[in-house]
Amino acid sequence: MQSVLDYLTAHRARFEEELCEYLRLPSVSAQTDHDCDTRATADWLMKHCRAIGLKARKHTTDFHPIVTASTPKRAGRRPHFLVYGHYDVQPPDPLEEWDTPPFEPTIRKGAVYARGATDNKGQHFAHLKAVEAFLQTGSELPCDLTFVIEGEEEVGSESLVKFLRQKKKDLQCDAVVVSDTGMPSKKHPALTYSLRGVTALEVTVRGPKADLHSGIYGGSVDNPALVLCQMLAALRDKRGRIAVPGFYDRAQKLTRYEREQMKRLPISAAQYRRLLGVKALFGEMGYTHHEQRSARPTLEINGLTSGYQGEGSKTIVPAWASAKITCRLVPNQDPCEINRLLKRQLKKLCPPSVKLEIEDGHGAEAYHVPPTGPQAQVALEALREAFGHEPVILREGGSIPIINEFKKVLGADSLLLGLALPDDNLHSPNEKFDLDCFHNGAEMSARLWPKLAAI
Amino acid sequence: MQSVLDYLTAHRARFEEELCEYLRLPSVSAQTDHDCDTRATADWLMKHCRAIGLKARKHTTDFHPIVTASTPKRAGRRPHFLVYGHYDVQPPDPLEEWDTPPFEPTIRKGAVYARGATDNKGQHFAHLKAVEAFLQTGSELPCDLTFVIEGEEEVGSESLVKFLRQKKKDLQCDAVVVSDTGMPSKKHPALTYSLRGVTALEVTVRGPKADLHSGIYGGSVDNPALVLCQMLAALRDKRGRIAVPGFYDRAQKLTRYEREQMKRLPISAAQYRRLLGVKALFGEMGYTHHEQRSARPTLEINGLTSGYQGEGSKTIVPAWASAKITCRLVPNQDPCEINRLLKRQLKKLCPPSVKLEIEDGHGAEAYHVPPTGPQAQVALEALREAFGHEPVILREGGSIPIINEFKKVLGADSLLLGLALPDDNLHSPNEKFDLDCFHNGAEMSARLWPKLAAI
Numbered sequence: 001m002q003s004v005l006d007y008l009t010a011h012r013a014r015f016e017e018e019l020c021e022y023l024r025l026p027s028v029s030a031q032t033d034h035d036c037d038t039r040a041t042a043d044w045l046m047k048h049c050r051a052i053g054l055k056a057r058k059h060t061t062d063f064h065p066i067v068t069a070s071t072p073k074r075a076g077r078r079p080h081f082l083v084y085g086h087y088d089v090q091p092p093d094p095l096e097e098w099d100t101p102p103f104e105p106t107i108r109k110g111a112v113y114a115r116g117a118t119d120n121k122g123q124h125f126a127h128l129k130a131v132e133a134f135l136q137t138g139s140e141l142p143c144d145l146t147f148v149i150e151g152e153e154e155v156g157s158e159s160l161v162k163f164l165r166q167k168k169k170d171l172q173c174d175a176v177v178v179s180d181t182g183m184p185s186k187k188h189p190a191l192t193y194s195l196r197g198v199t200a201l202e203v204t205v206r207g208p209k210a211d212l213h214s215g216i217y218g219g220s221v222d223n224p225a226l227v228l229c230q231m232l233a234a235l236r237d238k239r240g241r242i243a244v245p246g247f248y249d250r251a252q253k254l255t256r257y258e259r260e261q262m263k264r265l266p267i268s269a270a271q272y273r274r275l276l277g278v279k280a281l282f283g284e285m286g287y288t289h290h291e292q293r294s295a296r297p298t299l300e301i302n303g304l305t306s307g308y309q310g311e312g313s314k315t316i317v318p319a320w321a322s323a324k325i326t327c328r329l330v331p332n333q334d335p336c337e338i339n340r341l342l343k344r345q346l347k348k349l350c351p352p353s354v355k356l357e358i359e360d361g362h363g364a365e366a367y368h369v370p371p372t373g374p375q376a377q378v379a380l381e382a383l384r385e386a387f388g389h390e391p392v393i394l395r396e397g398g399s400i401p402i403i404n405e406f407k408k409v410l411g412a413d414s415l416l417l418g419l420a421l422p423d424d425n426l427h428s429p430n431e432k433f434d435l436d437c438f439h440n441g442a443e444m445s446a447r448l449w450p451k452l453a454a455i
Numbered sequence: 456m457q458s459v460l461d462y463l464t465a466h467r468a469r470f471e472e473e474l475c476e477y478l479r480l481p482s483v484s485a486q487t488d489h490d491c492d493t494r495a496t497a498d499w500l501m502k503h504c505r506a507i508g509l510k511a512r513k514h515t516t517d518f519h520p521i522v523t524a525s526t527p528k529r530a531g532r533r534p535h536f537l538v539y540g541h542y543d544v545q546p547p548d549p550l551e552e553w554d555t556p557p558f559e560p561t562i563r564k565g566a567v568y569a570r571g572a573t574d575n576k577g578q579h580f581a582h583l584k585a586v587e588a589f590l591q592t593g594s595e596l597p598c599d600l601t602f603v604i605e606g607e608e609e610v611g612s613e614s615l616v617k618f619l620r621q622k623k624k625d626l627q628c629d630a631v632v633v634s635d636t637g638m639p640s641k642k643h644p645a646l647t648y649s650l651r652g653v654t655a656l657e658v659t660v661r662g663p664k665a666d667l668h669s670g671i672y673g674g675s676v677d678n679p680a681l682v683l684c685q686m687l688a689a690l691r692d693k694r695g696r697i698a699v700p701g702f703y704d705r706a707q708k709l710t711r712y713e714r715e716q717m718k719r720l721p722i723s724a725a726q727y728r729r730l731l732g733v734k735a736l737f738g739e740m741g742y743t744h745h746e747q748r749s750a751r752p753t754l755e756i757n758g759l760t761s762g763y764q765g766e767g768s769k770t771i772v773p774a775w776a777s778a779k780i781t782c783r784l785v786p787n788q789d790p791c792e793i794n795r796l797l798k799r800q801l802k803k804l805c806p807p808s809v810k811l812e813i814e815d816g817h818g819a820e821a822y823h824v825p826p827t828g829p830q831a832q833v834a835l836e837a838l839r840e841a842f843g844h845e846p847v848i849l850r851e852g853g854s855i856p857i858i859n860e861f862k863k864v865l866g867a868d869s870l871l872l873g874l875a876l877p878d879d880n881l882h883s884p885n886e887k888f889d890l891d892c893f894h895n896g897a898e899m900s901a902r903l904w905p906k907l908a909a910i
Contacts, residue, residue: 207733209732213852214757215853216748219748220727220745222733222737222738226755229683232681232684233687233689236681278663281808283674283677292674292675298673300669300771302769302772303680303764304759304760304761304764306756306759307779308779314758315655316755324764326669352735353735397670397674398671
């Protein structure tokens with residue numbers, strides 16, 4: 001292992017140069033005028049993987065190619081792990097807000113600035129450098145590794161989902177390692193072990209057949225906007241609890257261990273309040289803001305629409321009113337069931353004076369791997385050793401849909417070992433990737449494989 | 456009086472031709488490319504008034520001219536009445552929905568079809584024909600009359616309000632007669648004796664400084680759209696009562712006489728429900744739909760805006776949410792006081808997690824002249840004699856701001872003797888004016904003056 005670590009230290013400057021080369025390629029998956037660049041990026045990646053000793057292939061899909069790269073075949077059966085990443089990046093707009101051009105990587109203050117630096121080229125590149133160290137120093141890698149780097153993460157990963165099903169046999173594995181999440185600070189390396197799910201719907205209440213003059217008709221006909229407000233208002237109580245019968249029944253509870261661990265997270269409630277710019281925080285009573293935003297289910301109105309929205313006033317009873325609603329879900333809550341419970345409650349709350357229409361939106365299950373499991377524990381060890389700080393365990397409030405696919409199609413759990421810092425500006429101008437995170441990430445990866453293989 | 460009535464009968468065909476000539480002038484006050492037409496209409500009207508024996512003048516204003524026309528000065532003091540009307544009309548769009556062009560008046564099925572036919576050229580022209588009958592037959596008119604016909608009713612009557620103040624002395628009068636409202640049917644000639652007032656405001660609640668990712672932050676920060684819904688929901692109870700303390704304190708109650716009279720109105724609740732196209736009617740309990748829409752105050756949400764309103768879903772906690780609100784008010788409710796009560800209640804309902812902003816809109820007082828008063832009673836007599844049916848008394852749900860100005864500036868009550876039928880399409884394509892309403896309206900006007908003068 002020492003020769004692997006020495007190699008990683010010795011070649012830091014070259015690794016940074018190579019990362020800059022990779023970042024120079026504008027692989028914007030959402031913009032078709034960048035399709036050539038996206039293909040060129042896949043080619044560059046494939047060649048790079050081959051150069052460091054991996055067996056790499058580019059797989060064409062209906063849209064952007066997928067690059068796979070495996071450690072050389074050897075005799076005997078070893079544990080097999082996937083490393084997932086994506087070489088596509090978000091559009092760089094608005095360009096005028098970048099201090100240096102998005103596709104001219106610049107190193108300053110210990111970070112590389114470029115679109116895709118942290119999301120996700122820098123993060124999976126760290127893992128490539130770790131495997132390079134094993135291969136180039138002739139060190140024994142006690143497991144087989146397959147990198148799966150897609151080009152459609154920023155546009156929905158449609159091709160990858162098909163690819164997983166097609167290559168299900170080749171991709172059977174003992175775990176998927178993903179560095180595409182974050183850590184609270186460089187002193188808080190993190191394992192993310194849980195993600196929230198989601199269910200969405202749109203509710204419309206319809207009253208009169210057209211907007212009515214509020215002077216001539218108002219008072220004798222219900223107001224759909226007020227009806228909608230009254231229905232939605234009844235979905236949450238004063239203690240911040242969702243008032244939908246059955247909503248919390250299956251929701252996984254936080255363990256004492258998790259709540260203890262959460263207390264170690266930086267960012268106090270006061271700091272968090274200032275960050276969001278709100279007068280006061282508000283959430284389900286009995287939980288901290290860290291718990292509320294990651295480990296508790298929610299119901300949010302994402303949008304409201306009714307009647308006249310222009311300047312001044314228009315004295316109407318609007319014909320209809322609608323709201324977009326999403327619920328964030330925690331492990332064991334079934335998106336379909338919650339959707340059903342919510343619809344049942346809305347129907348119950350709807351008065352006879354209006355017609356109710358509900359349109360279903362997307363849904364995704366929550367994801368959870370117990371942080372006390374053996375893989376999670378060795379991942380925490382690797383983080384501790386590489387970063388020199390006691391790692392934290394994180395739940396994330398959002399979803400990473402592909403993680404559910406790894407579980408569903410391959411039956412594999414994912415270890416989310418994210419290297420992004422809170423101020424990395426992912427999806428924003430001046431995206432960066434901290435070089436300590438890069439090099440410590442590579443070390444963490446190198447330390448991880450022997451530990452994982454030994455379980 | 457008989458010679459006056461005979462004159463009206465004898466000249467019906469000519470009156471209709473003259474009305475068509477008047478309607479041919481496209482006096483669209485809102486459109487500056489019609490400014491020439493608007494001036495030409497004022498000129499035509501002034502000349503016509505002179506031709507029938509009135510002393511007419513055109514008064515230039517900052518915008519469209521006002522035409523006044525008075526009965527010739529005679530020795531002795533007589534009661535003085537104003538007749539108010541407006542020669543300007545709504546824009547005719549959408550043109551393609553007219554069966555015959557809006558400014559080519561056409562008579563079919565006993566009605567004249569043209570923009571402005573019922574709103575308001577036809578209605579005040581009926582009054583002009585009545586006075587013509589007196590003047591041309593040499594019949595004694597027992598009062599002095601001044602017609603005040605403005606050209607800005609459809610754009611806010613700004614010049615007329617100034618004019619009333621300037622000419623306050625000349626315009627002192629015993630009542631203003633206005634035919635610019637409606638009657639439920641030709642068998643239900645009507646006196647409108649009460650109009651609702653209005654107060655408007657816009658409420659905005661602000662949460663985080665920008666829209667937040669509902670996955671990353673949702674649950675730990677309040678949702679401004681949900682807060683707004685909860686605040687607005689609390690403004691009305693299940694019985695349809697406005698839940699703002701003090702809201703009803705000063706509201707004038709319906710008398711037993713009024714409620715008895717309201718029962719005579721045509722249009723059953725079932726017919727009304729079908730007309731509006733709602734599943735079920737809803738209003739304040741204990742009142743009929745006629746009472747709810749005209750004699751009871753209301754609180755309406757006219758518009759709701761928050762977050763994402765496009766296609767599909769966007770998983771955000773919106774930064775803010777806003778609602779446009781208007782209250783219709785009944786006599787004795789002060790718009791400023793109700794506005795203040797409403798703001799106080801909104802502030803009370805607002806939780807500490809959001810910032811509340813309230814912007815005041817327009818306001819207008821309700822209008823009321825007891826239908827049992829002597830002027831109202833003789834107006835009902837004139838209606839009964841001219842239409843051959845027992846008249847009804849109406850409250851209207853909307854406001855006619857100029858009526859409040861007549862009261863405020865001149866101290867004069869208005870008698871609202873509207874000649875429009877419910878299907879006259881005012882402000883819509885295929886506007887019409889029923890010729891029976893026109894001729895009976897002229898007779899009603901002729902019968903009215905001796906009765907009013909005799910009080």
